[in-house]
Amino acid sequence: MRSFISALLMTALVTVSFVACDNSSAPPAVDSGSKPKEQGRTVVPVDYSKGRAMNARLGKGINLGNSWDSDYKNCKDDNCWGNAIDDGDFKIIKDAGFNSIRLPVRWQRNSDRETHTVNPEILAGVKEDVTLAINEGLVVLLDFHHYVELNALGGGAHRGRGDSVALFQAEKEHFVALWSQIATEFEEFPDSMLAYDILNEPTIPNEGLVNDVLRSAYDAIRKASPGKTIMFESYNAAKFAQLSILDLPADGNIIYSGHYYEPYTFSHQGHGYACQGDAAYSNKAVSDFLGYAKMAMELYPDISGKDFIPMNMGEFGIAGRSGGECGDKAPSDEAKAKWAAETIKAAQKYNMSFHYWGFTYVGGFEAYDRKGKAWYPGFPQALINPQ
Incomplete structure (x- = not known):
């Protein structure tokens, strides 16, 4: 359920219209407004052209959540996030105009802790879905x-x-070893069609430990996959603004990914927040993403002097009336689609790729009605051609 440019608006943001997957478009100029902060690191411009190329290919995407990331060990009913992916889902997604999918996997589920290997049934099933997606052009x-x-x-x-x-070190060792196997197993797929997201929403409340975990896994992945793009998320559950706590490698084939559900009082109604419907509507994506852009330009500039580390919005969405907890008191379909479109337009100003959460059966966030075999009102237009 993951860059920001030099010389910004002297006083206002320069408006540029383009699609996230159009790599030929330059984001509006961004001036960090100050010299790089002292973070205990040296700011070194990097040639991020490889990362940008993959980010453009990812373009407009959607998550296939509550499927391979589910946990059946403690099932007490027939659902248990049992959102099996249908072979035909990939064609539906491709025909709608999406460029990519994000495939969340709970790789540690039923893994062998002695040999540090992925459960073979999970490995085979995920490989099959990756093959189907790529064959569909995703x-x-x-x-x-x-x-x-x-x-x-x-x-x-x-x-x-x-x-x-x-115990943490043992778990980290298992995590890194699983990634080593995963990267080795999936090296058979083209570098242009497959990328890796190291760890979804880290919540370890310590900068040093988060960096240690991510960099250790990165090293294992890069050793097995010299040509594949690798994505980093930051802590506090992948908040864009936490880029400053990371110590990213000087690798031009990486992407920074953040998740955006602001404000939670609107997006997560029924998921720990009161049911207020459209009355709670708010969207500050324009100012928020400008701030993220300034930070990325300041900390991870591109050698061009006018660009920065490529960025991805790995999750975003609103829990509406379809499958949510608030029923008719949840945000309307119209407000749900409006918020998604506004957020995407703000992100696209900085050439961000994105993956909406999610496709179907994700607690009210879903864009597609599997039972009705149709997209919910306002979708997929809000994601493919936001107005």
């Missing part, structure tokens, strides 16, 4: 999703509590 972003054990143990490890440090 680029695949393969994600390591819901590693709740690693995040939970990281909370204790950063405080040095009891055996938490040792």
Whole structure:
């Protein structure tokens, strides 16, 4: 359920209209407004052309959530996030005008902790779906999703509590080893059609541990996959504004991904927030993304002097009336689509790729009605051609 340019608006943002997957368009100029902050690192411009090329191919995407990322160990009903992917889903998504899918996978589920290997049934099933997607012409972003054990143990490890440090290190070792196998197994797919998202929504409350986990996994992936694009998310559940806590490698074939559900009082009604419907509508994506752009330009500039690390909006969406917890008191279909369109337009000003959360059966966020075999009102237009 993941760059920002030099010389901005002296006082206002220069408006440029283009599609996220159009790599020929330059984002509006962004001036960080200050010299790079002292972060204990040296700011070194990088040639991000390879990362930008993959970001353009990812373009407009959607998540296939609550499927391979589900956990059946404690099932008490027939659902348990049992959102099986149909072979025909990829054609539906491609025909709608999407360029890519994000495929969340709970790789640690039923894995072998002695040999540090992925469950063979999961591996085979994911490979089959990746093959189907690519054959349909969709680029695949393969994600390591819901590693709740690693995040939970990281909370204790950063405080040095009891055996938490040792347990965390063991879990980290398992995580890195699984990525080594995954990257090796999927190296058979073209670099132009498959990218990796290291860890969905890290919540380990410590900058050092987050960087250690991400960089260790990155090293394992890059060793097995020298040509594939690798995506980083930051902590506090992949908040764009947390780019500053990361220590990213000087690798031009990487992308920074953030998740955007602001404000949660509107997007997550029924998911821990009150049911207020359209009355809670708010969208500050224009100013928010400008801020993210300034930060990216400041910390990770491109050698061109007018660009920055490519960025992806890996998750965003609104829990509406379809399958949500608020029923008729949830945001309307019209407001849900309007918020998505406004958010995408703000992101596209900076050539961001995106992956909407999600396709179907994702707690009210879904864009497609599987039972009705049709897109919900306002979709997919709000995502493909936002007005």
